[in-house]
Amino acid sequence: MTDASTCPVVFADGVKCSRRIARRGWCHPCATWQDRHGGLDPNGRRSVPKRARAEVLAAALAIPPNAEGCRINDGRFAADADGYPTVKIQRRMTRVTRLVLEDKLGRPLGVDMFACHRCDNPACVNSGCLWEGDAAANLHDSMAKGRKPTGAVASRSKPTLKIEDADVPVIRALAAGGTPQKVITAQFGVSQPRISRIVNRKRRAWVE
Structure with missing residues (x-):
């Protein structure tokens, strides 16, 4: 009935x-x-349907590891523009890597902290490949792995370097932490007005 x-x-x-x-x-x-x-x-x-956190974690763990030990998203999660697996939790889009790392640490990540990859593969959801880092650590790790040219090298080699969606929260967190915009400009190899518009949400306002 x-x-x-x-x-x-x-x-x-x-x-x-x-x-x-x-x-x-x-x-x-x-x-x-x-x-x-x-x-x-x-x-x-x-x-x-709403996906509970436990369901997301179980789905991530069910992905078989490859030869390198990475659990690569096989399509069971949607991916954002930068290739990171995402799910909708309580009406908010959240990266699966963040949920997996929070479960590994046994606590929530701070709003200014990131789930960084040791394997440098955005599609990987293996907890063993993830570590917690702030905006500066995330940026330095990105540059150390050759994904973000720095300073004059970036300006000369790629003057129209694209700012990816994944860079936006890093830029805003660096600015909120007191890093001068001219320093951020040098690190990302783009113009200072462009950084200013991102920081002030005149560009990429929808990116959290």
């Missing part, structure tokens, strides 16, 4: 919504979907 307090929506994959009714006879997410789609009936909409 159907519980009268449960949302009656049936998703496109045949799964019934299990949330409690909140308004207009629907649960809050289904009612919100209806609002955003001009009053359409939410029945038949695509289901976007």
